[in-house]
Amino acid sequence: MSSSSVSSSSLPNRWVLAIAAFLMQLALGSVYAWSVFLKPVASLYYHVPVDQLGSAQLKPTNFTFSVVLLALGITAGFGGYLNNRFGPRVVATAGGILYGLGVLLAAFAAPNILVLYLTFGVIGGIGIGLGYIVALAMLIKWFPDRRGFITGLAVAGFGGGALITGPVAAALLKSVGVGSTFLYLGIAYLVVIVVVAQFFRTAPDGYAPAGWTPSVRQQTDRVVRDFTLAEALRLPRWYILWLILALNVTAGAALISVASPLAQAFTRVDALTAAILVSTISIFNGVGRLFWGWLSDGIGRPFTFLSLFVIQAIVFAILPSISNFTLLLIPAAIIALCYGGGFGTMPAFAADFFGPKNAGTIYGAMLTAWSAGGIVGPILITSFSAGKGIDYKTPLYIIAVVMLVSAALPLVARVLARRRGDVVEVTASSGK
Secondary structure (H helix, E strand, O other), rough: OEEHHHHHHHOHHHHHHHHHHHHHHHHHHHHHHHHHHHHHHHEEEEOOOHHHHOHHHHHHHHHHHHHHHHHHHHHHHHHHHHHHHOOOEEEEEEEEHHHHHHHHHHHOOOOHHHHHHHHHHHHHHHHHHHHHHHHHHHHHHHOOOHHHHHHHHHHHHHHHHHHHHHHHHHHOOOOHHHHHHHHHHHHEEEEEEHHHHHHOOOOOOOOOOOOOOOHHHHHHHHHOOOOOOHHHHOHHHHHHHHHHHHHHHHHHHHHHHHHHHHHHHHHHHHHHHHHHHHHHHHHHHHHHHHHHHHHHHHHHHHHHHHHHHHHHHHHHHHHOOOOOOOHHHHHHHHHHHHHHHHHHHHHHHHHHOOOOOHHHHHHHHHHHHHHHHHHHHHHOOOOOOOOOOOHHHHHHHHHHHHHHHOOOOHHHHHHHHHHHOOOOOOOOOOOO
16 A cells, blocks of 8 residues: 555554653663662672672673573564464564563573563564564654654664663662562663553555655665565675674663673772763663764765774773772763664664665564674673672773774675665765
8 A cells, every 4th residue: 555545544653652662761771770689689689798709609690691682683584474364463572571571571580580681582582573674674664754764763762762761770789679570660771661562563565754745864874675584684784784783782881781891890889879870871772873873864874884993993992991989980881872873873874775675584584783783792792800809801802802803894884785786875065
């Protein structure tokens, strides 16, 4: 059914859909508050006082976060297909139920950490993956005129989820303990996500807002046809985009997974004060998704990712030398801004290079890069020991070097796309 055959009065307000998607992502993004749970959970499962925890306890506990991202990425790979078949409302509702249930059941996982991996990690991660990809697939089709901005907005809520959950979880952990905190939060997530999912709708085929005429840049900065997932997987540029996303995730996930204990180790603050860093990361993670998504509409996706990698190379190299908590907030905020920027920009990058029709399926498969980076980053950041504690500085320097080398990848993707003639790139100045 084409958009011309649908009266505007019969269509939902697309901005209501955007708000509903943002609220759902806000609840799903609470997973980024994981570092607040890290030490209390490790202490509970390994019966070691919080101030005596070392790599032997923190590394396997932090693996829970990697399991979440692994399940999330794999699920998103087929979540786009489920969205096309069953519609966004059904899939998002299922995602909310699974995420809420996973967190809720984690309340009863102790003392078996494998059960924690299964509940919070696998069940919760599957729920996040379903909800996350559905929101993007839905909004890309409703907003052909603001592709970068709307994908940034859609995932800004996800990046900002820990802003609310971080301090709330820290207070709950102190007052009611790990089990009850998981129980209360799981119920809250389930209710919020299921309610807002009922607003989701599928855009008509070929939908365009009334009166909109694509600009020269919007016409030329995109593929000349829509690719299927099978076709996209035969092109080298899909794998380069996958690698770009995986490397960006590796860097950000490394810091996010240990934000609270790293702040305590570097600046000697207590857990409640360290939760401020978690909230700061959450704010800029969300802002970065919106800001870089919007900026990419003007400067192009390849140059956006080039900027992200160069900035992170500099900041990760500076981070280990900081011992003042207030100063620590600055590089952490910049890293979070870049981490979120990758998620805000890549959906539009994929839609530019492969077309919007199957963008949900193609980008969903690409989100396996989230899983890869989500495993490598947290493992890397906790793999070096310093006495009885963790050496965070060495992996931070390693990440800085990786980011510098990665800066060439967006330009390689751009050259490959132009060489095939599927995509014609123009500069911001020439695309007026």
